[in-house]
Amino acid sequence: MTSKTAWITGASSGFGAAAVERFVAGGWRVIASGRRAERLQQLVDRHGADKVHAAAFDMRDESAMRAAHAALPPAFAAIDLLLNNAGLALGTSPAQQADLAQWKQMIDTNVTALVTMTHLLLPQLIERRGAIVNISSIAGSYAYRGGNVYGASKAFVTQFSQNLRCDLHGTGVRVSSIEPGMAETEFTVVRTGGDQAASDQLYAGAHPITAGDIADTIWWIANMPPHLNVNRVEVMPVSQSAAGLQVARDA
């Protein structure tokens, strides 16, 4: 018997797509959003329109986001959990060679769209004592070359999550930040502008996190007893660890 509804952003790929599978298997209804409508439709076709509602729009388009929210079918209108997962990294160049348009796209998606979505759903999440799960990254805690704006956008997500907890004190709404390390999804293909070989090379032999691993983590958080809040989860593949600082001699 389906009892709860989750809105999963970035449901067309990676962590979001795996989370759709996990939540539907667990009996939830899912609103699946992303830009690629055909991928979202495949989820509806696989699970049925009573289990998955596809909401295809660009997260950076606030009017489209609001229209998708207003157009939710009645069975999907009461939202218990928001998974703020849609996001991306673009480029690996150092800041001084980076493309400003890519920086702005990361901020618009990872930061501005995430807070807009959260602001939109907060009233009903409070009414239903719901939950917000934000997908941040280890890139928000550990600096690395080429991480520049991507890492900074994820530091925002981590801190926004903790600040939300303070503001939502006493409401019963739970807020969690998941901070994954290296995970094999479409992330690196997107980051490199479509270079599948670069993606394959990055993950080769590294036994990276899988999308299913993160879906399981989200599911675990969503099913905590109501008196518990998982504040932050940082998870890496065993093969990955933090490296030391760098020194430029006689610079």
Ligand code: NDP
């Ligand atoms: P994927 O590229 O596989 O998935 C990204 C998802 O975000 C897609 O469904 C994509 O949908 C959606 N998305 C991106 N831009 C927009 C937009 N403007 N509007 C709507 N949806 C958008 O990567 P992951 O699954 O790895 O990434 C999910 C989250 O996890 C991201 O926030 C990422 O930063 C984070 N993360 C990833 C890690 C990794 O190593 N893979 C590690 C730590 C965090 P579509 O293209 O259809 O719009």
Ligand code: 8X3
């Ligand atoms: C993605 C993880 O380490 O590639 O957020 O930046 S990392």
